[in-house]
Amino acid sequence: MKPMRLSDHIAQQLEIMINARGLLPGDRLPAERKLAEELDISRSSLREAIQKLASRGRLVSRPGGGTYVCDVPHSxxxxxxxxxxxxxxxxxxxxxxxxxxxxxxxxxxxxxxxxxxxxxxxxxxxxxxxxxxxxxxxxxxxxxxxxxxxxxxxxxxxxxxxxxxxxxxxxxxxxxxxxxxxxxxxxxxxxxxxxxxxxxxxxxxxxxxxxxxxxxxxxxxxxxxxxxxxxxxxxxxxxxxxxxxxxxxxxx
Missing domain, CATH: 1.20.120.530 (GntR ligand-binding domain-like)
Known part of the structure; x- marks a missing residue:
């Protein structure tokens, strides 16, 4: 079996964290530095995982404004x-x-x-x-x-x-x-x-x-x-x- 890439593993960790903390659409994730320390990973690895979740419509990053759990894409x-x-x-x-x-x-x-x-x-x-x-x-x-x-x-x-x-x-x-x-x-x-x-x-x-x-x-x-x-x-x-x-x- 092909080993899971680090970014995929981190993305999975982020999903578990979002669910465990009950974060809802529109809620903000902790600051990047704090989140990287909490997960004991580099900030570059964290950014890659966030980008993966963003591509799936799970997260959205706002320049200078943090990363948020995505709202429902269409009402x-x-x-x-x-x-x-x-x-x-x-x-x-x-x-x-x-x-x-x-x-x-x-x-x-x-x-x-x-x-x-x-x-x-x-x-x-x-x-x-x-x-x-x-x-x-x-x-x-x-x-x-x-x-x-x-x-x-x-x-x-x-x-x-x-x-x-x-x-x-x-x-x-x-x-x-x-x-x-x-x-x-x-x-x-x-x-x-x-x-x-x-x-x-x-x-x-x-x-x-x-x-x-x-x-x-x-x-x-x-x-x-x-x-x-x-x-x-x-x-x-x-x-x-x-x-x-x-x-x-x-x-x-």
Whole structure:
């Protein structure tokens, strides 16, 4: 087997560090000198590894401004298909229910482990993400609120300290925020839907902070089930209205 190049090994170390520290799109890496000392490598080797990750769209370096974890390259509103799952999602909006089914399993497990493993820093970060999400309610740009919502759920995955779960959730980030955006647009047609959604997110956060895994998993399932049931209700109401507006067939 061909040995791994040093730069590839360092790039792998950087990926592990990004995941382990829960760095999100837009977060800055430590200064180059500090990072090189921390990894016990030369700065030239570090730069080569950063360039590799930059070429994959994982990092971006700004001249004189440091290196940052890359944001999602394209938002749903830009009408660019960047993922085969997103492609399916555009063709048939019913796939949002498939996403919810996957979220039910993943986020229940993530909440369980987060309640058991979250550090004090994880808990502070989770509370900050919750506050940011609440502050963006009613934003003119639905994607801003969806991004904050998706980031809150991703923060729970980070607090689980399960790197496989975290990688899966990160891979679904674009799809997740798209799913949330479309769900929000639908859900906010219902009166007083913000209160139960906020209460569900708060309960999920508080269960994790309290270190209660059963309560946290239950809160995650209650939230996803509420969204699923509410969307089904909206779809059924819209279908009934559409049928009632159809003109009767002309008699032959």
């Amino acid at each position: 749903w509103s830009e009408e660019v298909i960047v993922d085969p799952l997103a492609s399916l999602f555009m063709v048939n909006p019913e796939y949002r229910f498939d996403v919810l089914e996957i979220r039910h399993g993943l986020e229940g497990a993530g909440a369980w482990h987060a309640a058991l493993r979250a550090t004090d820093d994880d808990k502070r970060r989770l509370r900050a993400r919750f506050d940011a999400m609440i502050e963006l309610h009613g934003s003119e740009n639905t994607m801003d609120e969806a991004r904050a919502d998706a980031t809150f759920h991703l923060t729970i995955a980070e607090a689980s300290h399960n790197l496989v779960l975290l990688q899966v959730m990160r891979g679904l980030f674009t799809l997740l925020q798209t799913n949330i955006s479309q769900n929000l647009e639908k859900l906010y047609t219902l009166p007083k839907v913000f209160e139960p959604l906020s209460a569900q997110h708060r309960e999920l956060m508080e269960a994790i902070i309290a270190g209660d895994p059963e309560r946290a998993r239950h809160a995650a399932h209650v939230h996803i089930d509420f969204v699923h049931t509410s969307l089904k209700t909206i779809d059924e109401d819209e279908a009934r209205k559409a049928r009632s507006l159809r003109l009767p067939s002309e008699k032959v």
